[in-house]
Amino acid sequence: xxxxxxxxxxxxxxxxxxxxxxxxxxxxxxxxxxxxxxxxxxxxxxxxxxxxxx
Amino acid sequence: xxxxxxxxxxxxxxxxxxxxxxxxxxxxxxxxxxxxxxxxxxxxxxxxxxxxxxxxxxxxxxxxxxxxxxxxxxxxxxxxxxxxxxxxxxxxxxxxxxxxxxxxxxxxxxxxxxxxxxxxxxxxxxxxxxxxxxxxxxxxxx
Numbered sequence: 129x130x131x132x133x134x135x136x137x138x139x140x141x142x143x144x145x146x147x148x149x150x151x152x153x154x155x156x157x158x159x160x161x162x163x164x165x166x167x168x169x170x171x172x173x174x175x176x177x178x179x180x181x182x
Numbered sequence: 183x184x185x186x187x188x189x190x191x192x193x194x195x196x197x198x199x200x201x202x203x204x205x206x207x208x209x210x211x212x213x214x215x216x217x218x219x220x221x222x223x224x225x226x227x228x229x230x231x232x233x234x235x236x237x238x239x240x241x242x243x244x245x246x247x248x249x250x251x252x253x254x255x256x257x258x259x260x261x262x263x264x265x266x267x268x269x270x271x272x273x274x275x276x277x278x279x280x281x282x283x284x285x286x287x288x289x290x291x292x293x294x295x296x297x298x299x300x301x302x303x304x305x306x307x308x309x310x311x312x313x314x315x316x317x318x319x320x321x322x323x324x
Contacts, residue, residue, distance in 0.1 A: 131218065131276040135320070139320070145321045149318070168311070
């Protein structure tokens with residue numbers, strides 16, 4: 129996280145681990161496999177929001 | 183002595199004895215622009231030297247643009263962890279120090295096994311996804 133200040137700003141990383149998926153779906157902390165799957169499904173079903181290249 | 187001391191090297195050799203299949207570590211660095219990436223290159227080369235099933239491919243982020251694009255590398259330091267037959271899309275960015283060194287080693291073991299460790303229900307659900315999802319996990323080296 130400290131190595132990439134631009135990404136830290138862009139994704140407002142203030143705590144880790146932070147997971148950022150496509151379409152602005154994100155969560156902080158470890159979470160369970162089921163929870164992660166829910167987030168992934170949300171990201172996959174979202175609108176085609178820009179997943180801006182770095 | 184390199185970045186990996188003798189005691190750690192011995193432990194890693196034991197861990198890598200479990201490797202099921204070969205793993206290729208493609209490391210992108212640029213010595214002048216990013217000295218940290220140079221450290222990562224050395225670390226990856228030392229890591230790969232610990233077991234014959236591991237190989238390191240050293241690339242310049244500035245010069246090897248074709249390879250960087252092919253592997254979707256956007257910044258350095260970067261390590262693409264590739265299976266023998268398959269690229270699972272796993273990329274490690276940054277310096278794998280502290281606990282994150284363990285994350286890199288775990289990543290190598292996972293790729294080697296070809297097994298995500300996910301349950302059957304999760305695999306079925308993921309297989310039904312209609313489009314790719316990019317997952318980025320941010321952490322801090324400790």
